[in-house]
Amino acid sequence: MNTPNLEFDPIRHEYRMGGVLVPHVTGVLESERITDYSMIASDVLEAAKQRGDFVHRLTAMNDRDTLDPKSVDPTLVGYLEGWRLFRRDTQFVSTLIESRVYDPVYRYAGTLDRVGRFGDEPGTILLDIKTGPILNGAALQTAAYNRIVGADRRMGVRLTENGKYQLKIFEDENDEAVFLAALCLHNWRKNNG
DSSP states (O other): OOOTTEEEETTTTEEEETTEEEOBHHHHHHHTTSSOOTTSOHHHHHHHHHHHHHHHHHHHHHHTTOOOGGGSOGGGHHHHHHHHHHHHHHTEEEEEEEEEEEETTTTEEEEEEEEEEETTOSSOEEEEEESSOOOTHHHHHHHHHHHHHOOSEEEEEEEOTTSOEEEEEEOOTTHHHHHHHHHHHHHHHHHTO
């Protein structure tokens, strides 16, 4: 479901639609301090971010059947095992994996982690993968992506280094409105200094 004309610069973590810079979901949540990591030491935060990026790549390669097991860093094996356990327990099958999406109405972008199904259960699930605690901002993050893809349910799954997982269901119908309010404030601040 990658959106045509949506460009992503991974170094600057910037999204552009047709060459125009657009806000991205995690950037909005961070700039409006809904997701606030300011109390975490920068080296600790950077290590956590890198770990999360690596785990996202591992799980994506796993789901695409392109993962070479010998290439997995031993410090990340537990997270991968947690993902595999989650998939076995829930029979989760991905239909979208690490997909860049864009909302043409509100003009924001982002990369959702997964959309899929639990086995033969009806309905689609938008899933956000975390390697740390599932903070409140994850509910808004999934609501922002879900505005674009329209899944039936939103969830977060936390993978742990010991090969386990925790699942959190997001059901607050106000999550989308709260994200859009944050986006509006983010855009206002940007346009008004």
